[in-house]
Amino acid sequence: MKLVIVESPSKAKTIEKYLGGDFTVRASVGHIRDLPKSNKDAVDVEAGFVPRYQIVKEKQKVIDELHREAEKADEVILATDPDREGEAIAWHLSETIGLKSPKRIVFNEITESAVQHALQNPRAIDDELVKAQEARRVLDRLFGYDLSGLIWKKVRYGLSAGRVQSPALRILMEREREIRAFVPEKFWVLSADVKTKKGEQFTVICAEEPKTAEEAERVLKAAEGGKWSVIDVEESEASRTPRAPFTTSTLQQAASTRLGYSPSRTMRIAQKLYEAGFITYMRTDSPNLAKEAQAALIATARKEFGEQYVAPRVFKTKSKSAQEAHEAVRPTNPGKRSAGANDEQKKLYELIRARALASQMADAKMLRTKIIANVEGSPIPDFAANGSRVIFDGWLAADPAARGEDVELPKVAAKDPLTLMAAHSEEKETQPPARYSEAGLVKELEKRGIGRPSTYASIIKTLEDRGYVEKQGRTLIPTHTGDVVSSFLEDHFKEYISDTFTAEMEDELDQIAEGKREYEKTLRDFYAPFTKAVKSKNKIEKLTNMGDAPPEFPCPICKGPxxxxxxxxxxxxxxxxxxxxxxxxxxxxxxxxxxxxxxxxxxxxxxxxxxxxxxxxxxxxxxxxxxxxxxxxQDPAEAERAKTGVPCPVCKKGEMVERRGRFGPFFSCSNYPECRNAIKARPTGKICEMCGSLMMAGTKTIPERCSNKTCPMHNPHKLTK
Ligand SMILES: [Zn+2]
Ligand SMILES: [Zn+2]
Ligand SMILES: [Zn+2]
Ligand SMILES: [Zn+2]
Structure with missing residues (x-):
């Protein structure tokens, strides 16, 4: 028997379909080890930045089971995801279960041919990839821990900083300050509704926007009083080239603008599609297509649209080292027009397919028309109307949502007279730069080399969870708390949250992954000056207030400011x-x-x-x-009411009691803070058969579920066997 271990149950299910009876496929259900929570002992700096991992409590049962299966197996194959994080999970599994020379296989898509091909080409665990991932974890931990500690002392208890989170917050705050400093200027937009001899109406707009009311008035008067005619007609052909197949960043951007999905939602849906075998791995910064994949896309384009629509293209990676995964996000079988278990999955699949297909199709051809008009003697700036019409749709046939509306203009020639119907003058103000949307921030982070495909979505989520930004629609608005934290870091740790530092650090992690850089030296080079910088700020004054309140609000007690x-x-x-x-x-x-x-x-x-x-x-x-x-x-009557009578299975000393938190009631161990066991709903008193966690009350349709979010029994309705 051969044992294959992957990270998720649904991925296991898909792979099982492709393998014969002598394979057993098991899931680790996510991470099995992690650094201890908020504890500086998580990393032994003196010993060379050695992380002291501990087993995730709820995973002991899974580990024991994997251990038993591994003992029985002739061969253990680790088939976790094809990036650094997947490599690290494979390594943790191997270490924890105590595997001797396990085989590591990677595939970019969960299809029969890809899995079989991977099985025939196993390798050992890539220590360099593992080291790079470890360096990221350790770096993030040291950075966050030391800096957050200082912020607690100098600003307010409970705030946090992060190696990538803080530069992202700074980018939002820099824009916010631009908006605050912005002084709007007035301008006027002038337009004229005109009619041709044949009675066709259209609107021409003044090419210049006057900055004063007097000039606007002068132009309007002349427009209303003069005799209009066509000055010139310009026609030009233009082409629109399709964009590259999706990377993580462009997928998140397009899903946000087209479907209104947040980056984290997009990643969650994409993961489902990937695990079901419908798309390639969703964390990638490469727009490349494998040769066979490109051929399949071209064949599909030819079959669906015809030969004149086909135009093979190769897209080059912009980033310096795109080794997180080697291919764009694309459908595994482009012939399949629709895939996914529900509506949101289907929509995302169709978007991914359209983009990949379009990338191998011909340019769209447009005819652009510009009609320039003015009054006799041209005493005012020219007015113009722009039209555009698709004359060959090309790739737009595969991605009609990208097409846009045709704007048709009447056929006219130079010197044709026009009749003025009405002239308008509209007063406007220049607008401050827009705040970033989630998609806009992802684009900006990628442009500045901050973060990687695996982290864009979580960066934004962290900023939200910390209360540093609020989302209004798709717009990210920094809060007062975000402002204070960012200002503090910008004042005192400018370099550490700068674009250059953050981007260079990412590059160094890439170099560790390529074996061109040493783990310990990289961390030492960072940590020695960093701790010194943090220590040097120990004597700065505590930030006691954030400026004067408006005078219309005096103190309600002493009436002072x-x-x-x-x-x-x-x-x-x-x-x-x-x-x-x-x-x-x-x-x-x-x-x-x-x-x-x-x-x-x-x-x-x-x-x-x-x-x-x-x-x-x-x-x-x-x-x-x-x-x-x-x-x-504790109010004694209240304490009595909070009891559930269910013993805590983690410490085996306390009892689960009801508490009230920021997000409403929850249940946690009475032995807090020694025991931190906490669950979201009332425990039913039963223990989960799969992972040993408490079972808890569910919803109407799922009356009881496991309290462990990573356990399949958390979603028992999705289990088929
Ligand atoms: Zn007072
Ligand atoms: Zn006290
Ligand atoms: Zn407990
Ligand atoms: Zn469970």
Missing amino acids: MVYKLSRTGRFMSCARFPECLGARKEDGSEIAPPKEIGENCPQCKDGKLIEREGRFGRFIACSNYPKCKFVK
Whole structure:
């Protein structure tokens, strides 16, 4: 028996279809080991930046099972995804299960021929790829840990910084400051509705936009009073060339503009399509097509549209080292017009297919027409109308959504008289630069060499989760918290969050992957000056306020001036005399009830006073030394109600109790903070048969599910066997 291990159950299912009876396919269900959470001991710096991995708790059962299967097997084949992360998972599996010389196979698409071909060409685990991935994890951990620690001390507890997250936030903030500094200017758009002799109407627009009301008035008067005629007609042929097949970045951009999907949603859907065998691997920065894939696309274009539509093209990679995967995102079988288990998958598949097919098709040919008109004697700038018509659709036949509307203009010749129907003058203002959309930020990150295909979506998600940006529609708007954090980092760590530093670091990681750079030296070269820079900022002043509040909001208690401060949920106004005066207002000016001392000392830290505070879920009693002391007084009746009677299976000491969090109620171990076991819904008291986690209440259609999100029993309705 041969054991094949992949990371996801659905990928396992697809592969199983292609392999004979002497193969067993198992899934590790994601990562099995990781660095310990928020613990500096995660990395042994002195020993040469050695990460101290620990097994993900819920995975012990999966690991034991894989171990048993591996013992029985004649051969173990690791078939995780074909990039660095996949290579790292393969290595972790090999280390944890204790495999002796496992075979590593990679395929860019989960199709029968690709899997068979990979099986015939196994290799060993690529240590350099693994090292590069490890370096990224360690680098991110050290960077985030040290810098976040400083921000906690100097700005506010609980904030964070990240090696790639912070440069992305800076890019958003730089644009935000441009918008704030923008001074709009007035201008006027002048247009004239005219009619030909035959009575065909069209609109011409003034080629110049006057900047003063007087000039606009002069042009309008002349336009209304003069005799109009055609000055010239220009006709030209233009072609539109198809774009390259998708990379991760262009896929995320197109799915955002065409389908309104966020980058993380696009990646989730693409992964489903990939695991089902419909598209190639979705994390790639290469627009290349494999020879056979190109031939298949050309054959499909020929069959569907005819010979004159076919135009083979080769697209070159722009990035310096596109080794994350070697091919563009494309359909595995272009003859298949539709694929996917649901509507969103089908839409994304069709977009991917259209783009790949179009890339091997002929240019579209357009006829552009420009009619220039003016009044007799041309006392004002020319007016013009632009028309455009597709004369050969070419690749647009495969991607009609890219076509756009034809604008037809009447047939006229120079000197033809025109009758003015009406002239218009519209006052406008220049607009500040637009904020980035999610797709726009992905494009910008790629352009600046920040992040990689595997990280674009998670960068944006992290910024949102941290409360540094808010999404309005598809637009990303930095919050006050984001502003404060970015400004702090820009003031004190300009170099470390610069484009050059971040891009060079990515390049160095690429060089480790290629075996051209050493792991330990790379990390040492970064870490020594970095820790020094962080230490040198230890004595800077704590950021106590964020500027004066508007004078129309005086302190509700002492009527004195107020200043802006940062709380856990954003900006608020605080009396400038704090802590002597506790007056506070929300951002909108409404009063915040001051915390009340209840006249008891904190039983935990002894020197704090217990105070009653207004929280998101009503009033509660906590220690005045928060966040240093996290003591919260439990109301005995409330504590009784919170009990579930279900013992915690992780520490086997505590009991699961109901708690209230930022996102509503959840259930966690009474033994917190020693035990951090927490689940989203009420535990049913049963234990999951597959992974050993608690089962919890589900929805109407799924009455009970596993609380472990990575366990197949979390979505029992999707299990077929
Ligand atoms: Zn006051
Ligand atoms: Zn206390
Ligand atoms: Zn516990
Ligand atoms: Zn489970």
